[in-house]
Amino acid sequence: MTCVFCRILAGELPASFVRRDDGLVAFMDIQPVNPGHLLVVPVEHVELLGDLDPETGRRMFAVAQELTAAVRRALGADGVNLFLADGEAAFQQVPHVHLHVIPRFAGDGFALRFPPDYEDRPPRAELDRLAGILGRAAGVGP
Numbered sequence: 088m089t090c091v092f093c094r095i096l097a098g099e100l101p102a103s104f105v106r107r108d109d110g111l112v113a114f115m116d117i118q119p120v121n122p123g124h125l126l127v128v129p130v131e132h133v134e135l136l137g138d139l140d141p142e143t144g145r146r147m148f149a150v151a152q153e154l155t156a157a158v159r160r161a162l163g164a165d166g167v168n169l170f171l172a173d174g175e176a177a178f179q180q181v182p183h184v185h186l187h188v189i190p191r192f193a194g195d196g197f198a199l200r201f202p203p204d205y206e207d208r209p210p211r212a213e214l215d216r217l218a219g220i221l222g223r224a225a226g227v228g229p
């Protein structure tokens with residue numbers, strides 16, 4: 088077993104658990120952006136979000152929602168980012184689905200960098216075209 092999260096779940100590697108049940112765990116990130124940065128992780132090994140059981144996905148978000156409130160209450164965070172990296176191109180470093188809960192504090196220095204053409208808004212026709220493609224692909228579009 089090489090997946091670091093599966094090894095944590097098997098007790099082979101240490102972690103600081105915030106919560107744990109049969110389907111989902113949450114533990115502290117060992118390389119936190121800010122103090123209190125934690126990960127919500129399904130127990131089942133699944134690499135990509137789209138392959139995760141939908142009910143587990145819903146619960147993962149519900150747990151992150153609870154912990155977001157806890158981070159604000161207990162640590163006095165000014166804000167929280169939820170971040171899910173789905174695939175290597177999206178900065179996924181551990182190939183096991185996980186949702187980051189990142190406490191944010193004013194002036195903490197964490198930032199997103201946008202591509203150079205980010206300010207150039209695409210025409211409505213292009214947005215409509217992509218909306219149609221994605222709606223059909225998801226089986227929910229008009």
Ligand SMILES: [Zn+2]
Pocket residue numbers: 090091092093094131132133182183
């Ligand atoms: Zn795993």
